[in-house]
Amino acid sequence: MSDNGLEIELKFLLEVPVKDFIRNLNASAERVYQKTVMFDNGEELMQKTNGRIRLRQTGDKVSLSYKLPLAAETVKKEIEWETNIDSWQVGEKLLKAMGFHETTAYEKYRTSFDYGEVKIEIDEYPFSNFVEIEGDEELAKEVAIKIGFDLKAALTKPCDTLFTEWRLQRGLPMKPLMMFGDFDK
Numbered sequence: 317m318s319d320n321g322l323e324i325e326l327k328f329l330l331e332v333p334v335k336d337f338i339r340n341l342n343a344s345a346e347r348v349y350q351k352t353v354m355f356d357n358g359e360e361l362m363q364k365t366n367g368r369i370r371l372r373q374t375g376d377k378v379s380l381s382y383k384l385p386l387a388a389e390t391v392k393k394e395i396e397w398e399t400n401i402d403s404w405q406v407g408e409k410l411l412k413a414m415g416f417h418e419t420t421a422y423e424k425y426r427t428s429f430d431y432g433e434v435k436i437e438i439d440e441y442p443f444s445n446f447v448e449i450e451g452d453e454e455l456a457k458e459v460a461i462k463i464g465f466d467l468k469a470a471l472t473k474p475c476d477t478l479f480t481e482w483r484l485q486r487g488l489p490m491k492p493l494m495m496f497g498d499f500d501k
Contacts, residue, residue, distance in 0.1 A: 323383075323396040324453050326460050327471040330445040334438055337447070338427065341436070341463060345429035350374045352423070354476070355416040362419070368474070369416060371407040374426070380407050385474070391453050392472040420476050422494035434459050441475055442499035443482050 330337060338345070352372045356362040362369060368383040381398040401407050425440040434451035436459075447465070449456045457467060471478065479494050488500070 321395050321397050323392075323394045323450065324456065325392050325448045325450040326390070326456050326465070326467070327392055327446055327448045328460070328465045328469055329471065330438065330447050334427065334440060334445060337438065341431065343429045343431065343436070345427045347425050347427045347440075348375055350424050350426050351421070353421040354419050355411050356419045357415045357417070369411065371404065371411065373404055378402070378404050378407060380410075385472075388472045390467055390470045390472070391456065392470075420492040420494075422476060422479070423496060424475075431459060431463075439475070441479070442494055442496045443479055446471070446475070 350372060352370050354362070355369045355371065361367070366385055368381075370381045370383070372379050372381065378401050379398050380401050381396060384395040386393040386395065401410075422441065424442075427438040427440075429436055431449075432455070434449050434455050437448045437450065439446045439448065449460050451459075460467060460470070473481075476494065479499075480490060483489070483491060486500075491499075491501075
């Protein structure tokens with residue numbers, strides 16, 4: 317993410333095993349568990365504006381974020397403001413005091429590493445795996461092509477939307493929780 321709060325990324329479905337993808341890039345990085353909960357208020361402000369307020373825990377680090385997708389065709393662009401907070405409980409209390417409640421939640425494993433001047437993140441969700449290439453738009457496109465992705469296959473939808481579509485394709489009802497133990501029930 318840049319200093320002005322604009323996140324630029326290319327996202328692709330990862331169709332090879334994560335370990336093979338990392339090995340082919342000659343990269344090494346730590347795989348970390350993440351838990352994310354989205355919040356909205358009684359007026360459904362986030363639903364109406366397509367924004368997202370999220371509380372996320374990555375290892376011992378807890379962050380509070382606001383994200384707003386911008387119109388995009390290939391490259392996903394979002395306004396993103398994020399800050400670290402002391403604890404999950406503080407974040408929940410703060411949001412609930414302002415009238416926000418939990419709406420959706422998901423868990424994943426994330427592996428991140430620098431690749432030249434861009435950052436590559438591999439996200440392993442319960443239903444599928446994705447690669448995100450973040451950084452300068454032109455550099456991200458160059459890297460995507462270099463490592464074998466077709467820019468026409470880039471995804472701009474957030475993971476929770478992709479999960480909902482995945483469930484619909486399989487005739488499964490809407491589910492607000494994407495957890496490893498029961499994502500396909």
